Amino acid sequence: MSLSVLVVEDDREIRAMLQAALRVEGFDVRSAVSVSEAAALVRHALPDVVLLDLGLPDGDGIELVRLVRQHHALPILVITARHQEAEKVRLLDAGADDYLTKPFGVPELLARIRVALRHRGTALAPGTTVHALDDLRIDLEARLVTVRGQPLHLTPTEFNLLARLVRSAGRVVTHRQLLTDVWGAEFTEHTHYLRLYMGQLRAKIEQDPAEPRHLLTETGVGYRLAAA
Missing domain, CATH: 1.10.10.10 (Winged helix-like DNA-binding domain superfamily/Winged helix DNA-binding domain)
Known part of the structure; x- marks a missing residue:
């Protein structure tokens, strides 16, 4: 059974790129464009991993990190254009497992997902490249x-x-x-x-x-x- 990834990103081009890259890797991918939509999807069918942008139309993605962390231990990787060290510390303290600063490459994203899953007890071997x-x-x-x-x-x-x-x-x-x-x-x-x-x-x-x-x-x- 494929591992599922929830992509929370309101930029259509970035969202499409992430969906395509993850599907090629064999992940089952769902997407959301807001905090509220993502929260509803998490409640409906818990994903194995969340990829989360911070600047969403109805709030900051850190709100979703805190909401998910109240009930679940699944890996959360934040995708951010913010470079301030204090902001990254705030994300990690809120419960994010890791973050990637835009722009980033797909190989790095996949490696970070593997590490986050491994830390949560799920081994995911590197795919054939x-x-x-x-x-x-x-x-x-x-x-x-x-x-x-x-x-x-x-x-x-x-x-x-x-x-x-x-x-x-x-x-x-x-x-x-x-x-x-x-x-x-x-x-x-x-x-x-x-x-x-x-x-x-x-x-x-x-x-x-x-x-x-x-x-x-x-x-x-x-x-x-x-x-x-």
Whole structure:
């Protein structure tokens, strides 16, 4: 069962970036744009981790930290643009486990999540970040894909789809799971998206897209990235 993350962020672009990055890693992601919405989601279905922005429309995120801490011990990571040491101390004293100062990279975010979960008694192994087979090499941290030593230009969606397959290299990922993790839960019936983007990826990666060696179809089920 996937670990769940609640992303509390009112900036649409940052929220979308976090959702996409976490879904590619296999997390079940929900989101909220205010303190009140986040509090309601916590009451309805307790997440495993909270990622929390501070400047929210109906209050400061520290209010949610204090509210959650009254009843729960789940990890809370604060995302903040505030650099003052006193502010960071205030967050930690209120019950936050850690904080990231904007801007930050996805690898650092994932490492901080792993540490916070480990401190709360949940081990989360680092995900696969490099996949290499024959003439294909994918480095997720560097966001670099090469074929026969030549770098490929991928769109953000193409890269996220390929990254999700890397995380499960050698195993089938269902159509529904790919659509949920790459596009979002509301797109689970849009299988034509998968056909379109998988076709684009094969055209860029495979020597013969009609006879793929890397991006394999499991008929009626999903797709699999070939592993050694």
